[in-house]
Amino acid sequence: MGWDAFGLPAENAARERKTHPAKWTWDNIAAMRAELKRMGLSLDWARELATCDPAYYGQQQKLFLDMLEAGLVERQESWVNWDPVDGTVLANEQVIDGRGWRSGALVEKKKLSQWFFRITRFAPELLAALDGMDRWPERVRLMQANWIGRSEGARLAFPLAEPQGGIDKVEVYTTRPDTLFGMSFLAVAPEHPLAAAVAERNAAAAAFVAACRRLGTSEAALEKAEKQGFDTGLRVRHPFLPGATYPVWIANFVLMEYGTGAIFGCPAHDQRDLDFARKYGLPVPPVVLPPGEDRETFAIGTEAYDGTGVAINSGFLDGLSAPGESKAAAIAELERLGAGKGVVNWRLRDWGVSRQRYWGCPIPVIHCESCGVVPVPKSALPVLLPDDVTFDKPGNPLDHHPVWKHVSCPHCGRPARRETDTFDTFVDSSWYFARYCSPNAEEPLAKGAVDHWMPVDQYIGGIEHAILHLLYSRFFTRAMKQAGHVSIEEPFAGLFTQGMVTHESYRGADGRWLYPEEVARRPDGSAAHASTGEAVTVGRVEAMSKSKRNTVDPGAIIARYGADTARWFILSDNPPERDMEWTEAGVTGAWRFTQRLWRLASAVAALPEQAADGAVSVEATRLRRAAHRTILAVTDALEGFAFNVAVARLYELANALADAEKAAEAAGMTPARREAAEIAARLMAPMMPHLAEEIVACLRPGGNLVAEMPWPEADAALTAAETVTVAVQVMGKLRGTVSVAPDAAEAEVLAVAEREPNVARALAGQKLAKRIYVKGRIVNFVLAREA
């Protein structure tokens, strides 16, 4: 068990409740540990770790220094959300409608110098390795591939007609150099150096750039915002059209982080460019003719055409297939002219890990005025977080601490300043799985143990981790390999993505969130406050969260129904990859089953044992067949993570056991019932271990624990089908079923099917065109079309 324990929630709690993040965190860990233990989960508590424990984060600091040495870390500038009133950096989720969540102030972008892991170095192999990860869901691999975003295109320079602030050209990256003749404008990001140069001389431009700074830093916010631009009045020359010049705009939809932070706008064949061109009345010349369109009449309306076609209005490209032939031809021409070249571009950006927060792992470096950035010597690790911090001032408490950051430079000994940023908590969670192999090692990882255990056979996590956490962990494993800590590249051989636990949410008349136990249902189905009776609004079913108070206390469920019921319900409700809704009715249903099974099993256990070698009745054989088929079905379901199906098969076996109870006097029934009860118990043991052990102990006093037994094996003689039911269709519609031997010949089955009364009626007077037989499954008679 590992506790991902650093992060913002602890700091928020500290500010709101005047408690220390460490106390709040360790109290939560203690509470959750107790709950998990009561659930009876098979966790190896000897390997427990918490990321906020110096024993863990100190090792992480060593890893960082190794990566620094290996050249995998560097400082870069990047933009953050800045709350000018609180004087603090905001997470994207703390920016609501462009304003700080606490202060309500308009958020600005601010540039900071920060630490970055050079994940982009591994972009090609992170992409290529996805192909071989056959035990990962296809959709996760697809999302990662799109995120890494390899694209082929061209990088080219547009010379400015008149240089501005020492800038004489604008570099652009494009995946569609074949549409260069369709250019209508050039646009740079508000953060682009040229935008800054223009803003220096032009107050209106400066105002526009400042306005863009209030957009927040998330990609979603930028892309959703209405497209806006500012015409700088500057013009650039076209590489293919010496005489022509195009206007240079500053546009809010151009991302500084992608490509070169500048684009050439081809409105006819890019939707964003088209929206922009229509808004500002810029020309929209088409240069790719879709198949079946007439060159003379083809025009772009409100939708850009980004499909394939033939190049038109494009000089030397005319007549080539676009972008198939024309893209290569355009790149060749750019290279011949020395104006640009074909390049591979990646969407993936380096991973910024600096956070201006207290509750995180300190970044172990020291800033010295004469020596620059100096790593903390490994002998001086861990760099401990100070305990005596206050949250009464805005900003990072580490910055305000009276003495913590004042240290002497490890190089020159002069006064220096400790780095007060801490790591992104994704760093903590990028290597914990490897630390499990040797949780107490003096080094980050003990090579022998890691080589023995890694990679993780089966990793389980929510789909919300499909990209960031899983990609960072893949990067970290490669970085750790480069630093000599591990021998593998991929951390997780198999991946399963599970859903979240959800619950209805409730709000009182005054709008505040209510806990489920505060809400009572009236007979008419409406909701009211359990004690005051005030009306309650039932909100959506949402992922459980403390902020919405739609949580249930597992402790209360366990106290009332027991751990087995809680476990059984969690697994039985729906497939694990989907969200599950926690409902009281569902829990009581699971609880009833535990009672029913216990009653069925203890009734059998109370019977005197009987030799299994006497005559065996039809009923006893039926039960034995059901039990052994359940072994196959449950095994199959569990291996495929279809826990809800495994549960359904066990319900069926319990039903068969109940039927058998009514035929208790049939020959051979007692041993058959004992066998079936034991099989049921052993099959459900992974889900209801406590009840399973109890049942087996009653059936065989003094015997082994289920936990010590091998998984049950089915008797092939009992699982083979005696007869199969074959559906009979006429023209694809079901008309009847017939029962045949599993190995019956096709002709025989067809003959039987044809005689089935209902089928015969449907076939009467019709001409047969075709007979289809799928062995053991279906017959389909296809009639001849009437002329």
Add this chain to the structure above:
RNA sequence: GCGAGAGUGGCGGAACGGUAGACGCAGUCGACUCAAAAUCGACCGGCGCAAGCCAUGGGGGUUCGAAUCCCCCCUCUCGCACCA
């Protein structure tokens, strides 16, 4: 906005391209009970007396046969780099 998924009875869901709705919950009727709970039995997608017809978000297509494969649309969910 971009990327990725999901949508099946009243509800959760099952279904190698082959009998749609397994199994559970809820519900209806019955048994037991003075009564209730628990338990047991029967029923339980819609229309129809029946034969049968309709039905897996909507519309097209492929196929002997489509919940399943393809195209378009609608709705919801996840991710979008400082929540984790």
